[in-house]
Amino acid sequence: MTQASFFEIVGGITSMSNGVIIVGAGHAAGQAVASLRVEGYEGSITVIGEEPYIPYQRPPLSKKFLAGELDIERVYFKPATFYEKSQAEMVLNRRVVKIDRPSKLVHLDDDSTRAYDKLILATGSRVRKLSIPGHDLEGVFYLRTIADVEAIQKKFNQGGKMVIVGGGYIGLEIAAVAVKRGLDVTVLEMAPRVLARVVDPIISTFYTKMHTEAGAKIETEVAVSGFEGNGKVERIVCADGKKFDADFVVVGVGIIPNVELAQETGLEVENGIVVNELCQTADPDIYSIGDCTNHPNALLGHRLRLESVHNALEQGKTAAADICGKQKPYAQIPWFWSDQYDLKLQIAGLSGGYDEAVVRGNPEADRSFAVFYLREGVMIACDAINRAPEHMMSRRLIAAKAKIPATRLSDESIAMKDMVE
16 A cells, blocks of 8 residues: 555645644644644644643733633633634543554543544643642642632632742742732742742842732742641741741642653653654654753754743644644744733743843833843843833844843943844
């Protein structure tokens, strides 16, 4: 049997008999469905997700959805009608427990199997959980899913004392929402400052000030060692002996990529599922996209794993294109954002290893400024707070490996569009 007789050729696109299966139902999966159809794929598409929801956006969960400002339909990546029109089968509340690569089958937790021609692992990530004493007390929450938000919202409605363990983006975003809801909020951070892993002390100091002025209490250099309470959490105990009363706790101490399926089936895993610039694993019929991938970036010159909506979307596009025989390598400057109060922090690039931070604006007096990160004079990242022009232009400058004098970057009389002479 020839390859052409085995496959059906439709409109110049090879339609494979078993189609594409996408494991995971997050941002990346939703984009992969959309891009497969845009690229002309006419075979079957199946999305298998563990939650009862069609693909939804995670960023609003700790922001407007938590605040009750968005209903669930507005959190969905695309409306349900989109998947119906795209003829994508949604298999929800089901978990893939095994991949049989030789037979090209996935085994589900209901003992059923599904055959694939191409498989996309969009398994995402899960919260890092604490295993300290009292971790299983009622009232200790994590925030990663719609169900998590709904559980926390019930506590919001009761008011009282809330303690957040972790002063990263998620912890501070939750704090901002909780303060506006009138809760008594304390943030506990193990590092010497909030956001310590990702921003310069200038940004950390600014956000500590903003949260303190709004009414939150920020405690740094405190290591949580346990939770206490009679059946439910009543206080947090720290290694230095400090104790903080709480009616409930939300823990935000990072996430872990879901790589177990890939690892168990023999695919390479190293801080994520290892893929090439086309999001393809060592198995040519298996791709991986989103938070769970360790991928190369030609612009940055090294491999990395990103917890980023932009990364998830762009990798979904890249994998879909390659499945359709169109190579569109993924190589873009990473960018992220965080909304807290009236502050929009937009981050471009990765600041790790910078040797100079240049401030544009006055963080001590204004709620709008930017920090550019340089390494040997080359711009590698930018944190822009309520400064969209600085953010957008910095993405171009970082990609171009631009060398711009610090005095020029800090000079607000020079428009960002005129930054390159």
